[in-house]
Amino acid sequence: MSYERENIKRLKAYTPGEQPRAAEIIKLNTNENPYPPVEAIMHSLTEVQGEQLRKYPPATAQEFRDSAAKAHDVQSSQIIATNGSDELLRLAITCYCEPSGDTEGTQGGLGLTDPTYSLYNVLANIHDTPMFVVPLEDEYAMPADLAKQWNDAGCKLAMIVNPHAPSGRAYSLDQIKQIASDFNGIIIVDEAYADFAEEDAVELVKENSGFDNVLISRTLSKGYSLAGLRFGYGIAPAPIIDTLDKARDSYNTDYISQKLATAAINAREDVAKSWDKVKSERSRVEKALVAMGYKVYPSQTNFLLAMPPVDAPDAETIYQKLAEKYIFIRHFDHPNMCDKIRISMGTPAQNDALLKALEELK
Ligand SMILES: *Cc1c(COP(=O)(O)O)cnc(C)c1O
Numbered sequence: 001m002s003y004e005r006e007n008i009k010r011l012k013a014y015t016p017g018e019q020p021r022a023a024e025i026i027k028l029n030t031n032e033n034p035y036p037p038v039e040a041i042m043h044s045l046t047e048v049q050g051e052q053l054r055k056y057p058p059a060t061a062q063e064f065r066d067s068a069a070k071a072h073d074v075q076s077s078q079i080i081a082t083n084g085s086d087e088l089l090r091l092a093i094t095c096y097c098e099p100s101g102d103t104e105g106t107q108g109g110l111g112l113t114d115p116t117y118s119l120y121n122v123l124a125n126i127h128d129t130p131m132f133v134v135p136l137e138d139e140y141a142m143p144a145d146l147a148k149q150w151n152d153a154g155c156k157l158a159m160i161v162n163p164h165a166p167s168g169r170a171y172s173l174d175q176i177k178q179i180a181s182d183f184n185g186i187i188i189v190d191e192a193y194a195d196f197a198e199e200d201a202v203e204l205v206k207e208n209s210g211f212d213n214v215l216i217s218r219t220l221s222k223g224y225s226l227a228g229l230r231f232g233y234g235i236a237p238a239p240i241i242d243t244l245d246k247a248r249d250s251y252n253t254d255y256i257s258q259k260l261a262t263a264a265i266n267a268r269e270d271v272a273k274s275w276d277k278v279k280s281e282r283s284r285v286e287k288a289l290v291a292m293g294y295k296v297y298p299s300q301t302n303f304l305l306a307m308p309p310v311d312a313p314d315a316e317t318i319y320q321k322l323a324e325k326y327i328f329i330r331h332f333d334h335p336n337m338c339d340k341i342r343i344s345m346g347t348p349a350q351n352d353a354l355l356k357a358l359e360e361l362k
Contacts, residue, residue, distance in 0.1 A: 007128035014122040017330055026353055028344040029328040031165075031193075031303050033225035035274040035347070037264070041226070044263035048256055057255035060245070064258050067265045068233055072202050077238040080245060081253050081261070085192060085219040085232030089159070090123050091244045092215060092234075096157040096186055097129035106130040111150035111158030111183075113142065115336050117165050117190060139297070140167040142175065147182035158183060161190040163197050166332060166342050168299025176201045180214050186240065188215045193301035195223030195275050196282075205235050212237050222302060224264045224271055231261040278302045281345045288355050292362070303344045312362050315341050325357050 002009060017030035036042075061081035069076040082088040098108030109130035112120055124131050132153035134146055142160070143149070150158050160179070163170040180187050194200040204214045215236040221227035231253065234244065253261075264271065286296045286304055293309030308315055318341055319331035330342040343354065 005128075007125060011122070011125050014119050018328060020326075020328060025326040025328060026346060026350045027328050028346050028350065028354060029330045029342075030227070031222055031301070031344045032227045033222060033274055033278070033302065034345065034350065035225055035277065037225045037260075038267050038270045038274075040267040040270065041224075041260055041263045044259055045256070048259065052255050055255075057251055057253065057258055059250055061253050061258045061261075064233070064253075064262045064265065067262050068235075071265050071268055072235055074202070074206060074235060075238065078205060078235055078241055080234045080236075080241045080248070081258065082232045082234065082248065083252050083257075084221065084230040085190070085217045085234075086119060086123075087248070087252060088217050088232050088234045088244070089120065089188065089190070090126075091247055092157060092186070092188055093123050093127045093129060094247050095243050097124070097127060098156070099128045100130045101128070103130065105154070106132045107154035108156050109154065111153065111155035111185070113146070113160060115140075115166060115332075115334060116159070117161050117192075118332075118334075120159050140164055140169045142171060142179070147179045151182070151184045155183075156185040157188065158185060159188045159190060161192065162201070163193045163300040165193065165301065166303075166330075166337060167297050167305050168193075168301045168303060169297060170197050170199070170300035173199050173201060173203075177204065177211075180204060180211050183213065186213050186215055188217055190217045192217070192219050192222055194218065195272075196279055196302050197300035202235060205237060207237075212239070215240050220261055220264055223275060225274065226260065226264060229257050229260055231257045231264075278345045281348060281351055284348075285343070285345065285351050285355065289358075292355075292358060303342055305340050305342050307340045312358075315339050318358070318361060321361055322354070322357055327354055327357055329354075 064081050065076040065079040068079045097110050109132055110124045112131055112133045114133045114135050132155050134149050137143055189201045191200055201216055204211050205216055215234055217234055219232040289296050289306050295307040297305040316331055322329055
């Protein structure tokens with residue numbers, strides 16, 4: 001006897017990248033920052049006292065919100081703290097998308113592109129909301145009529161990831177602006193990789209920006225070396241934050257994560273040194289891959305998407321052969337992606353080991 005709802009029975013859950021246990025492995029598969037959290041973050045961990053854990057944490061993470069507001073030059077009322085940015089995405093679907101039982105066709109559903117971050121689809125299926133998926137064009141370009149297609153389908157919420165995952169491509173601020181102004185619902189710009197990019201869309205959520213429908217999603221997992229902490233946040237006009245706030249768990253972020261996240265945002269300048277190192281490795285590894293005959297997609301993230309040359313084994317074989325050498329990269333079983341590999345940027349030594357192993361595979 002199964003007691004599950006039908007949509008949960010059908011649900012294909014999100015597949016996270018592997019987290020192997022062996023000590024000697026090189027892990028370039030889940031876009032973590034290869035450098036440890038900065039000293040200021042680790043120091044604030046040593047200050048945690050039992051008395052603070054005895055009590056419930058600040059419900060709205062006010063201290064973090066104040067720091068994040070300062071960092072982005074917005075009001076605290078424009079920030080919401082969440083348990084990873086994954087929770088923010090889930091909250092937005094809860095608040096803005098209609099379950100399919102209450103609606104016709106794709107009316108009230110979620111607008112996506114293909115490919116995109118594969119979790120969006122899972123979250124929509126959990127909520128049982130309809131999706132309208134628009135294929136990207138060559139080189140992962142967004143179609144000019146993307147927002148119109150979502151409008152015609154009746155989508156109330158849409159998600160784009162910029163810079164794009166899994167390709168690394170950055171769309172210009174002008175393009176994001178155009179979509180925000182054309183789209184009739186709320187547009188989430190998932191900026192999980194903005195720390196490694198040249199532009200972001202924060203100016204679109206500022207007061208007097210002329211937009212009331214943009215929600216930016218940020219995470220401390222990648223840029224701040226805190227994937228294990230689970231802390232993300234949203235930046236949006238205050239009315240959107242108020243809506244999301246109503247639907248979150250009362251204590252969705254715990255005391256320790258609030259404290260460390262606040263230290264992290266306040267140490268932004270120091271943290272940014274790792275962003276520079278990652279970016280410089282990105283261009284070094286890109287050049288080395290191109291020299292080996294790989295097609296490498298221009299990236300403004302901390303990873304590279306690369307298609308092996310004809311004289312190399314196919315992408316899936318490369319993934320397996322590297323795993324045998326304890327080097328883990330990502331291969332996606334997706335029609336548009338299965339001929340490519342995705343490599344997170346490691347330390348210079350880790351990247352050298354990867355390049356040497358790829359050289360030996362040819
Ligand atoms: C890594 C990633 C996230 C998840 O961030 P968490 O804060 O760790 O939940 C969200 N969106 C994209 C596109 C990502 O790559």
